Amino acid sequence: MHKILVTGSGGQLGSDLVIALRRLYGTSHVIESGWREPSHHSNLSTYETLDVTHRPSLDAIIQHHQVDTIYHLAGVLSAKGEQQPDRCWDVNINGLRNVLEAAKTFQLQVFFPSSIAVFGPHTPKFDTTQITIEDPSTMYGITKVTRELLCHYYAHHFGVDVRSLRLPGIISYSAFPGGGTTDFAVEIFHAALASGTYTCFVRPETRLPMMYMPDAIRAILGIMQADASAIKIRSSYNIAAVSFSAAELVAEIQTHLPQFTCRYAPDFRQAIADSWPSVIDDSKARADWGWQHQYDLAAIVKDMLQQLEATRREVCRHA
Numbered sequence: 001m002h003k004i005l006v007t008g009s010g011g012q013l014g015s016d017l018v019i020a021l022r023r024l025y026g027t028s029h030v031i032e033s034g035w036r037e038p039s040h041h042s043n044l045s046t047y048e049t050l051d052v053t054h055r056p057s058l059d060a061i062i063q064h065h066q067v068d069t070i071y072h073l074a075g076v077l078s079a080k081g082e083q084q085p086d087r088c089w090d091v092n093i094n095g096l097r098n099v100l101e102a103a104k105t106f107q108l109q110v111f112f113p114s115s116i117a118v119f120g121p122h123t124p125k126f127d128t129t130q131i132t133i134e135d136p137s138t139m140y141g142i143t144k145v146t147r148e149l150l151c152h153y154y155a156h157h158f159g160v161d162v163r164s165l166r167l168p169g170i171i172s173y174s175a176f177p178g179g180g181t182t183d184f185a186v187e188i189f190h191a192a193l194a195s196g197t198y199t200c201f202v203r204p205e206t207r208l209p210m211m212y213m214p215d216a217i218r219a220i221l222g223i224m225q226a227d228a229s230a231i232k233i234r235s236s237y238n239i240a241a242v243s244f245s246a247a248e249l250v251a252e253i254q255t256h257l258p259q260f261t262c263r264y265a266p267d268f269r270q271a272i273a274d275s276w277p278s279v280i281d282d283s284k285a286r287a288d289w290g291w292q293h294q295y296d297l298a299a300i301v302k303d304m305l306q307q308l309e310a311t312r313r314e315v316c317r318h319a
Ligand code: AKB
Pocket: 077, 078, 079, 114, 115, 116, 117, 140, 167, 168, 169, 170, 179, 180, 181, 182, 183
């Protein structure tokens, strides 16, 4: 049975991934970690405070829990990375380097989430292929490109079993994303239900690749469980589900909540969004290890609103 360490487990992806991994492997087999001290909710036997840039702490946790697999989610996202470029470089680059070095030493399997942020203004915007121009304009994107190259290097030079996906914007209801450019596609649902109005920080025609969390979890588990011989790309796979504009998202929410209104006030994140592709070609992931998405825009919006409504009712019941 695997013994798994999840770094950055308190983030948007980590919160849902930990639940899915615990369902598969059991609670005691999945160790959460993050830079925060454990809260009073944390189970101290399955939570570790960890600064991923500190290699001795990482090694000690791996040895203490006899970890054989790391889902390395700790990182600084695109918008936050522009405000704190040094921290973005340090956490993103040195954190992954430490994980890959540990994987080499202790023979671990590693998952690393890359992003559509590896692409830049000169990348073709539509049907962006696996191998194309990568000229990111953000520090986050620069660290993602470098990290993909590191993954490829460690896989080919040291035999590290590292697997990775270039994730689009992830939409989910359990935890908020923190510091990303695609965060508007999550915030909008909370605002629609709470106040019936939202101020969107990208223009209405901004079209980006997106994915619902259940699809993202299936993609991550799918690539990690695939036979090693099926994984032909060790930098990172293009992966896609749906692409829609901010205006299309608003229109779909309005089919459920006709009174909902959205105004647009683009800020510095518009330039980041404009530098990313609109539609990704993920045919390699589909051919190599059988990736298929399930949720389209209509299904995402319906489920998000139902889940958030259910949570709001539950909160009111306990208030
Ligand atoms: C972000 O917006 O920074 C992330 C991403 C697409 O990598 N969600």
